[in-house]
Amino acid sequence: xxxxxxxxxxxxxxxxxxxxxxxxxxxxxxxxxxxxxxxxxxxxxxxxxxxxxxxxxxxxxxxxxxxxxxxxxxxxxxxxxxxxxxxxxxxxxxxxxxxxxxxxxxxxxxxxxxxxxxxxxxxxxxxxxxxxxxxxxxxxxxxxxxxxxxxxxxxxxxxxxxxxxxxxxxxxxxxxxxxxxxxxxxxxxxxxxxxxxxxxxxxxxxxxxxxxxxxxxxxxxxxxxxxxxxxxxxxxxxxxxxxxxxxxxxxxxxxxxxxxxxxxxxxxxxxxxxxxxxxxxxxxxxxxxxxxxxxxxxxxxxxxxxxxxxxxxxxxxxxxxxxxxxxxxxxxxxxxxxxxxxxxxxxxxxxxxxxxx
Amino acid sequence: xxxxxxxxxxxxxxxxxxxxxxxxxxxxxxxxxxxxxxxxxxxxxxxxxxxxxxxxxxxxxxxxxxxxxxxxxxxxxxxxxxxxxxxxxxxxxxxxxxxxxxxxxxxxxxxxxxxxxxxxxxxxxxxxxxxxxxxxxxxxxxxxxxxxxxxxxxxxxxxxxxxxxxxxxxxxxxxxxxxxxxxxxxxxxxxxxxxxxxxxxxxxxxxxxxxxxxxxxxxxxxxxxxxxxxxxxxxxxxxxxxxxxxxxxxxxxxxxxxxxxxxxxxxxxxxxxxxxxxxxxxxxxxxxxxxxxxxxxxxxxxxxxxxxxxxxxxxxxxxxxxxxxxxxxxxxxxxxxxxxxxxxxxxxxxxxxxxxx
Numbered sequence: 054x055x056x057x058x059x060x061x062x063x064x065x066x067x068x069x070x071x072x073x074x075x076x077x078x079x080x081x082x083x084x085x086x087x088x089x090x091x092x093x094x095x096x097x098x099x100x101x102x103x104x105x106x107x108x109x110x111x112x113x114x115x116x117x118x119x120x121x122x123x124x125x126x127x128x129x130x131x132x133x134x135x136x137x138x139x140x141x142x143x144x145x146x147x148x149x150x151x152x153x154x155x156x157x158x159x160x161x162x163x164x165x166x167x168x169x170x171x172x173x174x175x176x177x178x179x180x181x182x183x184x185x186x187x188x189x190x191x192x193x194x195x196x197x198x199x200x201x202x203x204x205x206x207x208x209x210x211x212x213x214x215x216x217x218x219x220x221x222x223x224x225x226x227x228x229x230x231x232x233x234x235x236x237x238x239x240x241x242x243x244x245x246x247x248x249x250x251x252x253x254x255x256x257x258x259x260x261x262x263x264x265x266x267x268x269x270x271x272x273x274x275x276x277x278x279x280x281x282x283x284x285x286x287x288x289x290x291x292x293x294x295x296x297x298x299x300x301x302x303x304x305x306x307x308x309x310x311x312x313x314x315x316x317x318x319x320x321x322x323x324x325x326x327x328x329x330x331x332x333x334x335x336x337x338x339x340x341x342x343x344x345x346x347x348x349x350x351x352x353x354x355x356x357x358x359x360x361x362x363x364x365x366x367x368x369x370x371x372x373x374x375x376x377x378x379x380x381x382x383x384x385x386x387x388x389x390x391x392x393x394x395x396x397x398x399x400x401x402x403x404x405x406x407x408x409x410x
Numbered sequence: 411x412x413x414x415x416x417x418x419x420x421x422x423x424x425x426x427x428x429x430x431x432x433x434x435x436x437x438x439x440x441x442x443x444x445x446x447x448x449x450x451x452x453x454x455x456x457x458x459x460x461x462x463x464x465x466x467x468x469x470x471x472x473x474x475x476x477x478x479x480x481x482x483x484x485x486x487x488x489x490x491x492x493x494x495x496x497x498x499x500x501x502x503x504x505x506x507x508x509x510x511x512x513x514x515x516x517x518x519x520x521x522x523x524x525x526x527x528x529x530x531x532x533x534x535x536x537x538x539x540x541x542x543x544x545x546x547x548x549x550x551x552x553x554x555x556x557x558x559x560x561x562x563x564x565x566x567x568x569x570x571x572x573x574x575x576x577x578x579x580x581x582x583x584x585x586x587x588x589x590x591x592x593x594x595x596x597x598x599x600x601x602x603x604x605x606x607x608x609x610x611x612x613x614x615x616x617x618x619x620x621x622x623x624x625x626x627x628x629x630x631x632x633x634x635x636x637x638x639x640x641x642x643x644x645x646x647x648x649x650x651x652x653x654x655x656x657x658x659x660x661x662x663x664x665x666x667x668x669x670x671x672x673x674x675x676x677x678x679x680x681x682x683x684x685x686x687x688x689x690x691x692x693x694x695x696x697x698x699x700x701x702x703x704x705x706x707x708x709x710x711x712x713x714x715x716x717x718x719x720x721x722x723x724x725x726x727x728x729x730x731x732x733x734x735x736x737x738x739x740x741x742x743x744x745x746x747x748x749x750x751x752x753x754x755x756x757x758x759x760x761x762x763x764x765x766x767x
Contacts, residue, residue: 056585056609057635059508059554065645068468079464088460097459099657103445105624105659107436108617111425135492138648146528151416171503197416228413252413260465267462268652278414288422289528289667296623298454299657302462361467 066104066167069370076364079395080384082347083206085264087316089386090309093265100301109297111288117298119307120272124244129277132284133303135294137234137258137271139282141200142168142253144273147286148228150175152195158187160376162206162232183366185210185339185347192220199224204240207372209341209381214241221250228279230254237262237317238324239342242275251276254283261344262317263306270295270303277340320344324385331383331396334402345370345384347377353405355379361401367394422525426727429506435750437741438725440563440592440702442621444673444744447666450622450659457658466654468645473657477629481601486634490660491639492651494591494615494628497640498557499525499632499663501611504643506531510554514647517733519563519589542567542696549577556581559589561597564739566698571598575626578607585636587611594619594674595681596699601631608633611640618701619674620663627652627660664710679702681742687752688740691759700740702727704734710734710762718758725752 069082104136113133121128134140145168149155152175157165159178169176179191185208192199199220204211221229221243235244244255254275260266273283287294294302306313324346331338331348338348349355359371361383370382385391418671426439472489478485490499504526505514509532514522516535526533536548542565549556556577561568578586578600590612601612611632630640644651652660656665663670681703688695688705695705706712716728716738727739742748 056505056583059505059584060639061504061507061643063642063646065642066649068645071465071468075479082465084465085463087463089462093462096457097457098455100454102451102454102659105444106444106452106621107447108425108428108439108441109625109626111428133650136648136655138650142647147418148413148416149648150418150443167646171643192523226413226415241623264463266465266650268467269650269653282417285422286418286528288425289420289434289524290499292423292425293495293623294492295655296492296626299653319662 061171063171064167066164067229070368072368074366077368078386078390079368080386080390080394081368081370083261083343083384084266084391085261085316085320085344086385087264087319089264089407090306090312092305092312096301096305097298100298105297108293109295109300111292113295113300115304116270116295119304123307123310124274126247126274127277128246130247130274130280131302132273132275132280132287133295134271134273134287136260136269137232139166139269139294140256140273141232141273142177143283143286143290144228144230144256145169145174146172147282148230149198150255151197153195155198155200155341156192156196157200158205159176160185160205160208163372165200181208187212189216189219193223196224196227198227198229200230200232202234204235204238204342206235206343207345207377207380208339208347209235209343209345209372210339211240211342214243217243218246221246221253227263227306228252228254230256231258234258235263235343238321238344247275251278259303259306263313264316265303265306268299270299282351320385323388323391327385327391330391334395334398347380349380353402355381358398358401362394362397365397367397418528420528421524427725430727431723434723434725435747436725437726437743437751438746440618440700441623442677442701443742443747444621444676446621446659447663447669449666449669450660453658453662454655457563457655465586465650466652466657468649469703470652470657471516471529473627473652476661480667481631483601483604483631484634487604487630487631487637489630489637489644490652491628491630491644493617493626494589494613495521495615496626496651497628497630498587498589500640500643500647501585501587502526502531503529505587505611506699508554510552512555513549513553514557515562517562517565519543519559521727522557525619533733538565538619543574545568546573546576550580551583553584555584555586557587557589559591559593561595561699563592563700564702564727564734565696565704566592566700567696567701568597571600574600575603578603578610582609585609585611587613590616591615592700595602595678595701596659604632608635611636614661616660620670621673622660623655624662626661627656654735656762677742680745680748684742684748687748691752691755702739704737704739706737710759712738715755715758716756719751719754722754724754746748
């Protein structure tokens with residue numbers, strides 16, 4: 054026998070391409086097109102890097118406190134991690150430990166089934182409706198836990214807070230995780246409900262609306278009990294996960310609310326304008342409430358458009374997966390970047406049989 | 411039934427105290443008493459924080475390349491993570507997946523049994539000899555994997571590279587992980603052996619000899635195959651683990667070898683001098699090759715000394731555990747810090763019955 058027989062074989066998550074070209078337009082990984090608050094750079098420049106010799110605060114207190122104040126919850130209701138993926142992976146390990154299957158939509162964030170497979174957690178996919186909405190009743194049966202993003206990815210489709218609350222209320226015996234990575238772009242967060250439902254975990258990230266994907270910061274909000282269980286798992290893996298720069302810069306980002314609101318507003322404005330332009334070009338799409346648009350073209354296959362765009366260094370996301378293999382997920386960039394996209398599409402579509410439906 | 415029944419219950423690792431006092435002397439978590447290379451601060455100040463909006467390079471190429479050049483191995487032989495704890499936890503998950511027990515010493519880094527419990531991996535403790543050395547033959551029987559630190563913690567006892575190689579050679583059917591967190595303070599690394607043994611994983615950290623605990627950087631070196639399996643697990647948990655500042659600063663730290671060598675030399679000099687002073691004070695200890703000394707006093711119980719030191723804001727590490735509950739682990743600080751320690755101990759021991767054995 055060989056050492057390889059013992060190895061945990063997994064099919065890892067495939068992240069979006071990360072090309073490193075000088076002049077590319079990158080609309081493929083839902084990053085923010087604007088830099089983070091200037092307060093972040095200021096905080097970084099004031100940091101004493103001699104302190105790097107010491108372990109960082111394992112409770113990330115300065116960051117947790119700024120979040121507690123911002124969201125008007127207690128520190129005991131907050132857990133932070135190295136991006137929301139870190140937080141979600143730990144939540145899978147901590148809370149989904151039973152024999153009954155965990156439920157999530159058939160079209161959703163493609164990390165969920167990877168975590169389930171890695172940790173040997175059974176799961177069941179609940180098909181979205183034809184118009185990409187979740188069907189509430191699918192989540193009312195026997196299960197070992199529930200997770201979904203709201204708005205959903207890669208569709209951008211938002212469910213109401215009342216809809217989410219119904220699912221949480223109907224499932225007091227399991228943990229319900231709501232992944233709110235994109236909530237700031239037009240949805241209503243269920244974060245205030247954590248005081249009411251002990252089994253609700255709300256996960257957010259600094260990678261999208263706070264323009265800090267490069268700092269790796271995610272957060273979970275939940276009942277004190279839920280957070281304590283998450284902490285136990287975290288302290289069983291790595292005591293010190295968030296480094297000094299992330300803690301310092303993250304805390305400052307939260308404090309600059311004026312910048313944050315303005316940034317979100319700009320992205321939403323560009324998104325709504327982009328919907329009009331895409332419609333004129335013969336695309337149809339969901340009414341996305343995220344920082345991306347999930348679109349399909351009436352005539353040209355998505356894959357073909359994706360490749361044509363790539364040929365001119367415009368990167369959008371294409372998923373070669375059931376149900377969504379004729380769709381593109383287009384991140385909202387700056388107005389200038391979007392204009393370049395539309396200009397190319399106009400030419401390309403007309404060269405390929407006109408822009409009409 | 412309640413959602414709590416499904417929760418993965420664990421007893422987390424307990425890190426050393428992290429008091430936040432202005433004037434304390436902190437000799438309890440094996441941090442480096444000196445700041446990192448000035449090149450680290452320089453690199454940080456040159457970093458464009460606008461880039462934080464983007465995801466960091468998930469291969470941490472600049473860091474991996476600097477390590478490859480430094481250790482004269484290929485990039486494919488290197489895996490990096492958020493501190494060596496992150497790397498080790500992933501290695502447990504990736505490589506220790508069988509029914510046979512993983513072997514490690516009975517006195518060792520106290521995270522090993524925590525990871526094993528978390529991931530439901532069976533393990534067996536191999537008792538160290540009376541003089542705290544590993545007994546090679548203990549690791550020659552049937553097992554599901556092997557892990558040990560060299561030098562060992564908290565004893566500081568070093569095994570020779572030939573000793574380690576014997577264990578690796580005798581165990582071709584399992585992965586052998588050598589945790590070299592403290593190797594730079596006097597040991598011979600088995601890193602060059604990775605080209606010879608496909609099943610050898612060597613783990614190192616930036617938290618001790620590189621004075622960067624606050625940046626959270628660890629690395630593993632192994633055969634291309636071993637690293638690929640580790641990558642698969644990593645990309646099944648969190649694609650983007652190491653943030654931009656860590657990558658930039660880590661790469662620079664590796665390049666400044668003159669600073670690194672001088673820093674290690676200073677710590678070793680203080681360690682050897684400290685051994686003499688502790689001996690004069692009635693302590694006995696192993697011949698530590700790490701950045702700490704593992705000491706017991708001839709007359710006064712370790713716990714009592716630990717508490718007396720704490721009373722004057724000098725923090726050392728005390729483990730309330732079998733075999734080592736009469737020992738202190740004292741991190742090597744600056745010469746000034748050590749002098750304060752000795753001065754206090756001198757007074758304290760003489761007030762408690764003289765310094766003699």
